[in-house]
Protein backbone atom coordinates (compact mmCIF):
# COMPACT_ATOMS: atom_id res chain seq x y z
CA UNK A 3 0.00 0.00 0.00
CA UNK A 4 1.30 3.40 -0.94
CA UNK A 5 0.59 6.80 0.49
CA UNK A 6 -0.56 9.66 -1.67
CA UNK A 7 2.92 11.17 -1.99
CA UNK A 8 4.52 7.79 -2.63
CA UNK A 9 2.08 7.27 -5.50
CA UNK A 10 2.95 10.71 -6.88
CA UNK A 11 6.64 9.81 -6.89
CA UNK A 12 6.09 6.48 -8.65
CA UNK A 13 3.86 8.20 -11.24
CA UNK A 14 6.51 10.85 -11.78
CA UNK A 15 9.25 8.26 -12.34
CA UNK A 16 6.96 6.45 -14.80
CA UNK A 17 6.63 9.65 -16.80
CA UNK A 18 10.40 10.07 -17.18
CA UNK A 19 12.04 8.71 -20.36
CA UNK A 20 14.69 6.70 -18.46
CA UNK A 21 12.37 6.02 -15.50
CA UNK A 22 14.64 7.74 -13.01
CA UNK A 23 15.21 11.15 -11.45
CA UNK A 24 17.22 12.81 -8.68
CA UNK A 25 15.56 13.54 -5.35
CA UNK A 26 16.02 17.24 -6.06
CA UNK A 27 14.26 17.04 -9.42
CA UNK A 28 11.36 15.17 -7.84
CA UNK A 29 11.12 17.71 -5.04
CA UNK A 30 11.10 20.61 -7.52
CA UNK A 31 8.56 19.01 -9.86
CA UNK A 32 6.13 17.74 -7.23
CA UNK A 33 6.51 20.59 -4.73
CA UNK A 34 7.27 18.17 -1.90
CA UNK A 35 10.06 19.23 0.49
CA UNK A 36 13.40 17.56 -0.25
CA UNK A 37 13.58 16.12 3.28
CA UNK A 38 10.26 14.34 2.71
CA UNK A 39 11.50 12.98 -0.61
CA UNK A 40 14.48 11.44 1.22
CA UNK A 41 12.29 9.62 3.74
CA UNK A 42 9.68 8.63 1.15
CA UNK A 43 12.36 7.18 -1.11
CA UNK A 44 13.51 4.92 1.73
CA UNK A 45 9.93 3.70 2.20
CA UNK A 46 9.53 3.14 -1.54
CA UNK A 47 12.76 1.20 -1.59
CA UNK A 48 11.61 -1.03 1.28
CA UNK A 49 8.35 -1.68 -0.53
CA UNK A 50 10.30 -2.64 -3.64
CA UNK A 51 9.09 0.18 -5.89
CA UNK A 52 12.37 1.98 -6.46
CA UNK A 53 16.10 1.44 -6.50
CA UNK A 54 18.29 4.04 -4.91
CA UNK A 55 21.70 5.04 -6.06
CA UNK A 56 24.03 7.75 -4.86
CA UNK A 57 26.01 9.60 -7.44
CA UNK A 58 28.74 12.17 -7.03
CA UNK A 59 27.97 15.28 -9.01
CA UNK A 60 30.22 18.22 -9.67
CA UNK A 61 28.52 21.59 -9.42
CA UNK A 62 29.98 24.76 -10.87
CA UNK A 63 28.89 28.07 -9.40
CA UNK A 64 29.75 31.60 -10.50
CA UNK A 65 31.94 33.55 -8.08
CA UNK A 66 31.36 37.29 -7.57
CA UNK A 67 34.12 37.89 -10.11
CA UNK A 68 32.34 35.50 -12.48
CA UNK A 69 29.07 37.38 -12.10
CA UNK A 70 30.85 40.68 -12.74
CA UNK A 71 32.56 39.33 -15.89
CA UNK A 72 29.30 37.92 -17.17
CA UNK A 73 27.96 41.48 -17.09
CA UNK A 74 31.00 43.38 -18.29
CA UNK A 75 32.94 40.89 -20.40
CA UNK A 76 36.49 39.66 -19.75
CA UNK A 77 39.23 42.35 -19.58
CA UNK A 78 40.56 41.34 -23.00
CA UNK A 79 37.04 41.73 -24.47
CA UNK A 80 36.89 45.20 -22.99
CA UNK A 81 40.31 45.98 -24.47
CA UNK A 82 39.36 44.90 -28.00
CA UNK A 83 36.16 46.88 -27.74
CA UNK A 84 38.05 49.94 -26.52
CA UNK A 85 40.56 49.66 -29.41
CA UNK A 86 37.71 49.33 -31.88
CA UNK A 87 40.09 48.30 -34.71
CA UNK A 88 42.60 51.14 -34.15
CA UNK A 89 46.03 51.16 -32.52
CA UNK A 90 46.32 53.17 -29.36
CA UNK A 91 49.02 54.23 -26.94
CA UNK A 92 49.35 52.17 -23.76
CA UNK A 93 49.23 55.35 -21.69
CA UNK A 94 45.92 56.30 -23.31
CA UNK A 95 44.48 52.86 -22.68
CA UNK A 96 45.64 53.04 -19.06
CA UNK A 97 43.55 56.20 -18.66
CA UNK A 98 40.52 54.44 -20.11
CA UNK A 99 40.81 51.03 -18.46
CA UNK A 100 42.76 51.61 -15.25
CA UNK A 101 44.11 48.59 -13.38
CA UNK A 102 42.27 46.16 -15.62
CA UNK A 103 44.61 47.02 -18.51
CA UNK A 104 47.52 44.82 -17.41
CA UNK A 105 45.41 41.70 -17.13
CA UNK A 106 43.75 42.57 -20.43
CA UNK A 107 47.08 42.96 -22.23
CA UNK A 108 48.39 39.67 -20.83
CA UNK A 109 45.38 37.64 -21.94
CA UNK A 110 44.94 39.44 -25.23
CA UNK A 111 48.54 38.63 -26.13
CA UNK A 112 48.24 35.05 -25.05
CA UNK A 113 45.08 34.71 -27.14
CA UNK A 114 46.77 36.38 -30.11
CA UNK A 115 44.34 39.25 -30.23
CA UNK A 116 46.90 42.07 -30.21
CA UNK A 117 50.49 42.99 -30.96
CA UNK A 118 52.51 45.45 -28.93
CA UNK A 119 54.97 47.67 -30.75
CA UNK A 120 56.96 50.19 -28.72
CA UNK A 121 54.32 51.96 -26.62
CA UNK A 122 51.33 51.14 -28.84
CA UNK A 123 48.82 48.32 -28.90
CA UNK A 124 47.77 47.10 -32.33
CA UNK A 125 44.60 45.00 -32.53
CA UNK A 126 44.70 41.86 -34.67
CA UNK A 127 40.92 41.41 -34.54
CA UNK A 128 38.07 43.89 -34.67
CA UNK A 129 35.58 42.12 -32.38
CA UNK A 130 36.09 39.58 -29.74
CA UNK A 131 34.03 37.77 -27.16
CA UNK A 132 35.73 35.32 -24.85
CA UNK A 133 34.41 31.75 -24.80
CA UNK A 134 34.67 32.15 -21.02
CA UNK A 135 31.69 34.52 -21.06
CA UNK A 136 29.60 32.00 -23.01
CA UNK A 137 30.25 29.41 -20.36
CA UNK A 138 29.38 31.85 -17.59
CA UNK A 139 26.10 32.63 -19.32
CA UNK A 140 25.14 28.95 -19.43
CA UNK A 141 26.94 27.05 -16.63
CA UNK A 142 25.37 23.76 -17.77
CA UNK A 143 27.95 23.86 -20.60
CA UNK A 144 30.79 23.77 -18.06
CA UNK A 145 32.34 20.30 -17.91
CA UNK A 146 35.49 18.43 -16.94
CA UNK A 147 37.28 19.64 -20.08
CA UNK A 148 36.66 23.34 -19.93
CA UNK A 149 36.30 24.20 -16.23
CA UNK A 150 40.01 24.54 -15.44
CA UNK A 151 40.51 27.85 -17.22
CA UNK A 152 37.46 29.32 -15.49
CA UNK A 153 38.69 28.10 -12.14
CA UNK A 154 42.19 29.49 -12.75
CA UNK A 155 40.69 32.88 -13.57
CA UNK A 156 38.60 32.65 -10.34
CA UNK A 157 35.33 32.91 -12.27
CA UNK A 158 33.73 29.79 -10.82
CA UNK A 159 33.87 27.64 -7.73
CA UNK A 160 33.61 23.89 -7.89
CA UNK A 161 31.52 21.90 -5.43
CA UNK A 162 31.14 18.16 -5.08
CA UNK A 163 27.65 17.01 -4.24
CA UNK A 164 26.08 13.64 -3.74
CA UNK A 165 22.80 13.23 -5.52
CA UNK A 166 20.25 10.58 -4.68
CA UNK A 167 18.88 8.96 -7.80
CA UNK A 168 15.60 7.06 -7.73
CA UNK A 169 14.83 4.61 -10.51
CA UNK A 170 11.63 2.70 -10.95
CA UNK A 171 11.76 -1.00 -10.00
CA UNK A 172 8.05 -1.82 -10.20
CA UNK A 173 5.21 -0.13 -12.02
CA UNK A 174 2.10 -1.78 -10.59
CA UNK A 175 0.70 0.62 -8.05
CA UNK A 176 -1.92 -0.66 -5.69
CA UNK A 177 -3.90 1.93 -3.88
CA UNK A 178 -5.74 0.80 -0.79
CA UNK A 179 -7.54 3.47 1.12
CA UNK A 180 -6.65 3.06 4.78
CA UNK A 181 -9.36 3.34 7.42
CA UNK A 182 -8.97 6.60 9.29
CA UNK A 183 -12.25 6.55 11.20
CA UNK A 184 -13.92 3.43 12.52
CA UNK A 185 -17.70 3.19 12.27
CA UNK A 186 -20.09 0.47 13.36
CA UNK A 187 -20.56 -0.47 9.69
CA UNK A 188 -16.85 -1.00 9.23
CA UNK A 189 -16.91 -3.39 12.17
CA UNK A 190 -20.13 -5.17 11.15
CA UNK A 191 -19.09 -5.64 7.50
CA UNK A 192 -15.60 -6.81 8.43
CA UNK A 193 -14.10 -4.05 6.30
CA UNK A 194 -11.42 -3.63 8.92
CA UNK A 195 -10.02 -6.98 7.88
CA UNK A 196 -9.50 -5.84 4.30
CA UNK A 197 -7.94 -2.43 4.68
CA UNK A 198 -5.20 -1.31 7.04
CA UNK A 199 -6.10 1.05 9.85
CA UNK A 200 -4.17 4.23 9.75
CA UNK A 201 -1.91 4.67 12.73
CA UNK A 202 -2.02 7.77 14.85
CA UNK A 203 1.00 9.97 14.45
CA UNK A 204 1.41 11.15 17.99
CA UNK A 205 4.42 13.22 17.05
CA UNK A 206 2.67 15.34 14.41
CA UNK A 207 2.83 19.04 15.22
CA UNK A 208 -0.66 20.43 15.71
CA UNK A 209 -1.52 23.60 13.77
CA UNK A 210 -0.82 26.84 15.65
CA UNK A 211 -3.89 28.95 16.26
CA UNK A 212 -2.93 32.16 18.04
CA UNK A 213 -5.50 33.14 20.63
CA UNK A 214 -7.06 36.54 20.25
CA UNK A 215 -6.10 38.87 23.05
CA UNK A 216 -6.60 42.47 23.96
CA UNK A 217 -4.10 45.14 23.03
CA UNK A 218 -1.74 45.50 25.99
CA UNK A 219 -2.31 49.24 26.32
CA UNK A 220 -6.09 48.74 26.34
CA UNK A 221 -5.59 46.17 29.08
CA UNK A 222 -3.53 48.68 31.02
CA UNK A 223 -6.30 51.28 30.75
CA UNK A 224 -8.79 48.68 31.98
CA UNK A 225 -6.55 47.84 34.90
CA UNK A 226 -6.47 51.52 35.91
CA UNK A 227 -10.26 51.61 35.70
CA UNK A 228 -10.47 48.56 37.99
CA UNK A 229 -8.08 50.16 40.48
CA UNK A 230 -10.24 53.30 40.67
CA UNK A 231 -13.48 51.36 40.97
CA UNK A 232 -12.03 49.19 43.74
CA UNK A 233 -11.12 52.37 45.61
CA UNK A 234 -14.78 53.41 45.55
CA UNK A 235 -14.72 55.87 42.64
CA UNK A 236 -17.44 56.20 40.02
CA UNK A 237 -16.46 56.61 36.38
CA UNK A 238 -17.64 59.66 34.47
CA UNK A 239 -17.11 60.49 30.81
CA UNK A 240 -16.87 63.61 28.72
CA UNK A 241 -16.49 64.66 25.10
CA UNK A 242 -13.30 65.25 23.13
CA UNK A 243 -14.66 68.53 21.79
CA UNK A 244 -15.13 70.82 24.76
CA UNK A 245 -15.94 74.44 25.47
CA UNK A 246 -13.05 76.49 26.69
CA UNK A 247 -15.42 77.33 29.53
CA UNK A 248 -15.10 73.83 30.98
CA UNK A 249 -11.57 73.13 29.81
CA UNK A 250 -10.22 76.41 31.25
CA UNK A 251 -12.55 79.13 32.62
CA UNK A 252 -14.41 77.15 35.23
CA UNK A 253 -11.04 75.86 36.38
CA UNK A 254 -9.93 79.43 37.07
CA UNK A 255 -7.48 79.39 34.18
CA UNK A 256 -7.33 83.03 33.07
CA UNK A 257 -8.20 83.89 29.47
CA UNK A 258 -4.64 85.03 28.79
CA UNK A 259 -3.15 81.84 30.25
CA UNK A 260 -0.41 80.54 27.89
CA UNK A 261 -2.05 77.09 27.58
CA UNK A 262 -4.95 78.84 25.84
CA UNK A 263 -2.76 80.24 23.07
CA UNK A 264 -3.70 78.99 19.64
CA UNK A 265 -0.55 76.81 19.39
CA UNK A 266 -1.09 75.13 22.74
CA UNK A 267 -4.56 73.71 22.23
CA UNK A 268 -6.29 72.43 19.11
CA UNK A 269 -8.97 74.98 18.30
CA UNK A 270 -12.24 73.86 16.71
CA UNK A 271 -14.42 76.07 14.52
CA UNK A 272 -17.77 77.12 15.91
CA UNK A 273 -19.15 78.06 19.30
CA UNK A 274 -20.58 76.14 22.22
CA UNK A 275 -23.31 77.01 24.62
CA UNK A 276 -23.57 77.17 28.41
CA UNK A 277 -27.19 76.89 29.49
CA UNK A 278 -26.52 77.76 33.13
CA UNK A 279 -26.25 81.56 32.79
CA UNK A 280 -26.01 81.98 36.54
CA UNK A 281 -22.94 79.74 36.56
CA UNK A 282 -21.47 81.79 33.67
CA UNK A 283 -21.96 84.91 35.75
CA UNK A 284 -20.34 83.47 38.80
CA UNK A 285 -17.34 82.30 36.76
CA UNK A 286 -17.13 85.81 35.32
CA UNK A 287 -17.10 87.30 38.84
CA UNK A 288 -14.48 84.76 39.92
CA UNK A 289 -12.13 85.85 37.11
CA UNK A 290 -12.82 89.55 37.67
CA UNK A 291 -12.16 89.30 41.37
CA UNK A 292 -9.29 86.83 41.26
CA UNK A 293 -7.37 87.81 38.16
CA UNK A 294 -8.57 91.42 37.82
CA UNK A 295 -9.46 91.64 34.10
CA UNK A 296 -12.57 91.92 31.91
CA UNK A 297 -13.69 88.32 31.36
CA UNK A 298 -14.92 87.71 27.83
CA UNK A 299 -17.85 85.22 27.48
CA UNK A 300 -17.09 84.79 23.74
CA UNK A 301 -13.70 83.35 24.52
CA UNK A 302 -15.23 80.92 27.01
CA UNK A 303 -17.67 79.66 24.37
CA UNK A 304 -14.94 78.79 21.86
CA UNK A 305 -14.40 75.10 21.16
CA UNK A 306 -11.19 73.13 21.67
CA UNK A 307 -10.15 69.50 21.71
CA UNK A 308 -9.90 69.03 25.45
CA UNK A 309 -6.33 69.53 26.59
CA UNK A 310 -6.88 67.91 30.00
CA UNK A 311 -9.39 65.43 31.40
CA UNK A 312 -9.80 67.93 34.25
CA UNK A 313 -12.44 69.29 31.83
CA UNK A 314 -14.56 66.27 32.79
CA UNK A 315 -14.02 67.03 36.49
CA UNK A 316 -15.09 70.57 35.65
CA UNK A 317 -18.33 69.23 34.12
CA UNK A 318 -19.00 67.19 37.28
CA UNK A 319 -18.50 70.27 39.45
CA UNK A 320 -20.73 72.39 37.21
CA UNK A 321 -23.62 69.99 37.82
CA UNK A 322 -23.37 70.97 41.49
CA UNK A 323 -23.58 67.43 42.84
CA UNK A 324 -24.13 66.67 46.48
CA UNK A 325 -21.08 65.55 48.41
CA UNK A 326 -19.66 63.06 49.14
CA UNK A 327 -18.38 62.62 45.60
CA UNK A 328 -15.68 60.31 44.30
CA UNK A 329 -15.44 60.34 40.53
CA UNK A 330 -12.76 59.58 37.97
CA UNK A 331 -12.41 59.70 34.24
CA UNK A 332 -9.95 58.05 31.86
CA UNK A 333 -9.66 59.36 28.35
CA UNK A 334 -7.78 61.02 25.58
CA UNK A 335 -6.56 64.59 25.64
CA UNK A 336 -5.02 66.56 22.79
CA UNK A 337 -2.11 69.00 22.65
CA UNK A 338 -0.13 70.26 19.65
CA UNK A 339 3.48 69.06 19.76
CA UNK A 340 5.99 67.45 17.45
CA UNK A 341 5.62 63.70 17.65
CA UNK A 342 8.70 61.69 18.59
CA UNK A 343 9.74 58.78 20.81
CA UNK A 344 8.50 60.54 23.96
CA UNK A 345 5.80 62.92 22.66
CA UNK A 346 2.38 62.36 21.18
CA UNK A 347 -0.29 64.91 20.26
CA UNK A 348 -3.06 62.77 21.72
CA UNK A 349 -2.54 60.83 24.89
CA UNK A 350 -4.46 59.63 27.92
CA UNK A 351 -5.05 61.10 31.35
CA UNK A 352 -6.78 59.84 34.44
CA UNK A 353 -8.42 62.65 36.43
CA UNK A 354 -9.97 62.13 39.81
CA UNK A 355 -12.14 64.18 42.12
CA UNK A 356 -13.02 63.80 45.80
CA UNK A 357 -15.52 66.14 47.43
CA UNK A 358 -16.00 65.34 51.10
CA UNK A 359 -16.46 67.35 54.26
CA UNK A 360 -13.13 67.51 56.03
CA UNK A 361 -11.14 66.11 53.05
CA UNK A 362 -7.67 67.42 53.82
CA UNK A 363 -4.42 67.74 51.92
CA UNK A 364 -3.06 64.68 53.78
CA UNK A 365 -6.09 62.66 52.66
CA UNK A 366 -5.38 63.63 49.06
CA UNK A 367 -1.77 62.48 49.34
CA UNK A 368 -3.01 59.24 50.89
CA UNK A 369 -5.42 58.58 48.01
CA UNK A 370 -2.63 59.20 45.47
CA UNK A 371 -0.30 56.91 47.34
CA UNK A 372 -2.92 54.17 47.28
CA UNK A 373 -3.67 54.60 43.56
CA UNK A 374 -0.01 54.39 42.60
CA UNK A 375 0.56 51.47 44.93
CA UNK A 376 -2.22 49.57 43.17
CA UNK A 377 -0.70 50.34 39.76
CA UNK A 378 2.55 48.84 40.97
CA UNK A 379 4.47 51.97 41.94
CA UNK A 380 5.32 51.34 45.55
CA UNK A 381 7.33 54.47 46.24
CA UNK A 382 6.18 58.01 45.51
CA UNK A 383 7.17 61.49 46.65
CA UNK A 384 5.58 64.89 46.38
CA UNK A 385 6.97 68.22 45.27
CA UNK A 386 5.25 71.59 45.67
CA UNK A 387 3.83 72.80 42.34
CA UNK A 388 1.41 75.25 40.80
CA UNK A 389 -1.83 74.66 38.93
CA UNK A 390 -4.42 77.41 38.36
CA UNK A 391 -7.19 75.31 39.91
CA UNK A 392 -5.60 73.90 43.05
CA UNK A 393 -3.96 75.28 46.15
CA UNK A 394 -1.87 73.81 47.65
CA UNK A 395 -0.66 71.89 44.59
CA UNK A 396 1.84 69.07 44.21
CA UNK A 397 3.59 67.13 41.53
CA UNK A 398 3.75 63.41 42.20
CA UNK A 399 6.96 61.52 41.42
CA UNK A 400 7.08 57.75 41.32
CA UNK A 401 10.09 55.48 41.47
CA UNK A 402 10.58 53.08 38.59
CA UNK A 403 13.14 50.29 38.84
CA UNK A 404 16.23 51.19 36.86
CA UNK A 405 15.00 54.67 35.94
CA UNK A 406 14.64 56.52 39.23
CA UNK A 407 12.09 59.23 40.00
CA UNK A 408 9.67 60.12 37.24
CA UNK A 409 6.96 62.80 37.27
CA UNK A 410 3.57 61.13 37.02
CA UNK A 411 0.81 63.39 38.20
CA UNK A 412 -0.37 66.81 39.24
CA UNK A 413 -2.73 67.23 42.18
CA UNK A 414 -4.06 69.60 44.79
CA UNK A 415 -7.01 70.84 46.82
CA UNK A 416 -9.53 72.67 44.62
CA UNK A 417 -9.39 76.44 45.02
CA UNK A 418 -12.20 77.98 47.10
CA UNK A 419 -12.93 80.35 44.16
CA UNK A 420 -14.01 77.36 42.06
CA UNK A 421 -16.03 75.69 44.80
CA UNK A 422 -17.77 78.99 45.47
CA UNK A 423 -18.58 79.52 41.77
CA UNK A 424 -20.19 76.08 41.46
CA UNK A 425 -21.84 76.39 44.85
CA UNK A 426 -20.22 73.50 46.66
CA UNK A 427 -19.71 74.05 50.37
CA UNK A 428 -17.26 71.26 51.09
CA UNK A 429 -13.60 70.35 50.82
CA UNK A 430 -12.35 68.91 47.56
CA UNK A 431 -9.21 67.43 46.02
CA UNK A 432 -8.38 66.65 42.40
CA UNK A 433 -5.56 65.17 40.35
CA UNK A 434 -4.57 64.29 36.86
CA UNK A 435 -2.25 61.42 35.93
CA UNK A 436 -0.49 61.21 32.56
CA UNK A 437 -1.01 57.61 31.51
CA UNK A 438 0.93 57.06 28.28
CA UNK A 439 4.38 57.92 29.53
CA UNK A 440 3.70 55.94 32.69
CA UNK A 441 2.67 52.90 30.62
CA UNK A 442 5.70 53.30 28.37
CA UNK A 443 8.04 53.26 31.38
CA UNK A 444 6.27 50.39 33.13
CA UNK A 445 6.33 48.30 29.94
CA UNK A 446 9.98 49.18 29.34
CA UNK A 447 9.22 50.59 25.87
CA UNK A 448 11.78 52.84 24.21
CA UNK A 449 9.22 54.56 22.01
CA UNK A 450 5.84 55.87 23.23
CA UNK A 451 4.35 55.27 19.77
CA UNK A 452 4.58 51.51 20.41
CA UNK A 453 1.58 51.91 22.76
CA UNK A 454 -0.49 52.33 19.61
CA UNK A 455 1.28 49.58 17.64
CA UNK A 456 -0.94 47.64 15.26
CA UNK A 457 1.77 45.29 14.03
CA UNK A 458 0.27 41.89 14.77
CA UNK A 459 3.65 40.13 15.09
CA UNK A 460 4.86 42.67 17.63
CA UNK A 461 1.61 42.47 19.58
CA UNK A 462 1.55 38.67 19.51
CA UNK A 463 5.07 38.42 20.91
CA UNK A 464 4.91 41.36 23.32
CA UNK A 465 4.66 40.28 26.94
CA UNK A 466 3.35 43.30 28.78
Ligand SMILES: N[C@@H](Cc1ccccc1)C(=O)O
Pocket residue numbers: 309310311312353389392411412413414432433434435
Ligand atom coordinates in the same frame (compact mmCIF):
# COMPACT_ATOMS: atom_id res chain seq x y z
N1 LIG B 1 -4.74 68.88 34.47
C1 LIG B 1 -3.39 68.96 34.98
C2 LIG B 1 -3.16 67.98 36.10
C3 LIG B 1 -3.98 68.29 37.35
C4 LIG B 1 -5.27 67.82 37.46
C5 LIG B 1 -6.01 68.10 38.61
C6 LIG B 1 -5.40 68.81 39.63
C7 LIG B 1 -4.11 69.28 39.53
C8 LIG B 1 -3.40 69.02 38.39
C9 LIG B 1 -2.41 68.69 33.82
O1 LIG B 1 -2.85 68.27 32.78
O2 LIG B 1 -1.23 68.88 33.96
